[in-house]
Amino acid sequence: MSHEFSLTSIPDLNSRYDIYGAVHKGLRKAGCDLLGRLGTADFQNAEETGFLIDDLRNYLMLAASHVNHEDDHIHVALAAKGVSTVTLDEQHDDHRTAFHELEELIAAWERAQPLHKPGCGRKLYLAFAAYIANDFAHMHEEETVTGPLLWRNFTDDEMLGIEMRIIASLPPEKSMAFMRIMIPAINPAERRALLGAMKRDAPPEIFQAVIDFAVRPGLSARDFAQLADALKLAA
Ligand SMILES: [Fe+2]
Incomplete structure (x- = not known):
C-alpha cells in the first residue's frame, strides 16, 4: 500500500457533493x-x-x-x-x-x-x-x-x-450503526443538513429512532439542544 500522499494538494470540497x-x-x-x-x-x-x-x-x-x-x-x-x-x-x-x-x-x-x-x-x-x-x-x-x-x-x-x-x-440496524459513528464525528452544519434531509424524507418513526438511538446518545447536552432547536424537534 502506498503511503505517498500530498498534504498541500487538498481540493476545495465546498462546491461539490462530498460522497466520502x-x-x-x-x-x-x-x-x-x-x-x-x-x-x-x-x-x-x-x-x-x-x-x-x-x-x-x-x-x-x-x-x-x-x-x-x-x-x-x-x-x-x-x-x-x-x-x-x-x-x-x-x-x-x-x-x-x-x-x-x-x-x-x-x-x-x-x-x-x-x-x-x-x-x-x-x-x-x-x-x-x-x-x-x-x-x-x-x-x-x-x-x-x-x-x-x-x-x-x-x-x-x-x-x-x-x-x-x-x-x-x-x-436498518446497519444504517443505525453507521449513524452512531457519523453523527458525533461531523460538525453542527453537517448534522443539520444530514438530519434535516432525513426529517424531510424518512418515515417519522425511523427519524425518531435515529434521534433516540444514534443522535442523542452521541452528543453533549449542549450540542443536542442546538441541533434540536435547528431541526425544530418536539421537546
Ligand atoms: Fe475505500
Missing part, C-alpha cells in the same frame, strides 16, 4: 477512540475488556461493510466510465487481509491464559494502530484524488444517486 466526507469522519473518529481505549485497557481483566472487544468487532464489521459499498457502488460506477480503480481495489484487498488478521489477534487474546492476555492485548493494540494508519492514508487518497475524479465524471445529482443506492442497500 461524513462516513470517513465517522470511521476516523471511531477508530481513534478505539485506539485510545485499546491503549488504556487492562487486557488481563477479561470482563471489562470484553465490552471494548465487542466495540472493536462492531467497528471492523462497519469498516468491512464500507469497503464493500465503495467497491460495489463507487468503483463500479467509475469503471463504467473507463476510469481505473486498480490501486484502490488493491488497497481494499489489503484492508480485507487486515480484518482477517485483526480477528485472529482478537481470538488469540480471548483464548489466552490470564498470564498471556496482556501480551496478546499489546499485539492487538499495535496491529490496530497500523491498520488505522493505513486506512487513514487510504481515505486521504480517496478524498483528495478519487473525489476530484468523481466530480469530473459525475454530476452532483448522479453522486447523490450513488450514495442513495448505498444507503438503500443497508439493513
